[in-house]
Amino acid sequence: MEIMIRIGLTHLLILFSLIGIGCQAQQGSTAEDSPYTYKTPDRDGTGKVYLGREISHIMGFHGKDWLERETREQEESISLALENLPITPESVVADIGAGSGYYTFRIAPLVPQGKVLAVEIQDEAIDYINEQAQALGFDNVKTIKGDDASPNLPENSTDLVIMVDVYHELFHPQEMLEEIKAALKPNGKLLLIEYRGEDPQVAIKPLHKMTVEQIEKELSANGFELTQNGQFMRIQHFLVFEKAK
Numbered sequence: 001m002e003i004m005i006r007i008g009l010t011h012l013l014i015l016f017s018l019i020g021i022g023c024q025a026q027q028g029s030t031a032e033d034s035p036y037t038y039k040t041p042d043r044d045g046t047g048k049v050y051l052g053r054e055i056s057h058i059m060g061f062h063g064k065d066w067l068e069r070e071t072r073e074q075e076e077s078i079s080l081a082l083e084n085l086p087i088t089p090e091s092v093v094a095d096i097g098a099g100s101g102y103y104t105f106r107i108a109p110l111v112p113q114g115k116v117l118a119v120e121i122q123d124e125a126i127d128y129i130n131e132q133a134q135a136l137g138f139d140n141v142k143t144i145k146g147d148d149a150s151p152n153l154p155e156n157s158t159d160l161v162i163m164v165d166v167y168h169e170l171f172h173p174q175e176m177l178e179e180i181k182a183a184l185k186p187n188g189k190l191l192l193i194e195y196r197g198e199d200p201q202v203a204i205k206p207l208h209k210m211t212v213e214q215i216e217k218e219l220s221a222n223g224f225e226l227t228q229n230g231q232f233m234r235i236q237h238f239l240v241f242e243k244a245k
Helices: 002-033 061-067 072-076 078-083 104-110 123-136 173-183 212-220
Strands: 036-038 045-050 053-056 092-096 115-120 141-145 158-164 184-196 224-230 236-243
Touching: 061 123, 072 078, 078 104, 092 104, 104 115, 104 123, 104 141, 115 123, 123 141, 158 173, 173 184, 173 212, 184 212, 212 224, 212 236
Parallel strands: 092 115, 092 158, 115 141, 158 184
Antiparallel strands: 036 045, 045 053, 184 236, 224 236
């Protein structure tokens, strides 16, 4: 009896060892296949790293007042950004990470025969934009509930996707860029406006700024090419990308 028990225990130990080895192999494969690595988070960071850049935490809707501050035009040259948008009156524009709708409601009058799709993951932001659209009479503003891996835009539906100080906060940038690429029409464009990471005088937290070099590195890895590098904004990059031919 004692011998049989020992044999049974030995078989169980072997079985558990094989299961453990299989699990380790599976975990190793997942980690190896992932485009992301992980580290101890820096201040304002998630600890998740993509192509050498730590992804920052998102700014919640509690930052609405800062987005709507009266000095924003003077500080960021918003009017120049709007003048240089690659759009026509019929364009469909997706404002991903629309926040309070600051850009959404300034783009809406520029596309009277088109529409602006305000994409947000925060319910408070969606409710606020819906209320503002009704109050301001913008029938061409529509909200879409996105998630952290997809903007949930219809395929082949959008002429311009714009992200204003948002891209650096995307928790799944590779997956989001793949979804954006599918949502863009054949000649559609992606516009990233980001605070200049090359300039130490730009008084923004480091993880909330990006360099052109890093942006190009990430976008080119996902099938986009830079077609316009507008340096006319005071403290931000204005970078237009198209799907690589």
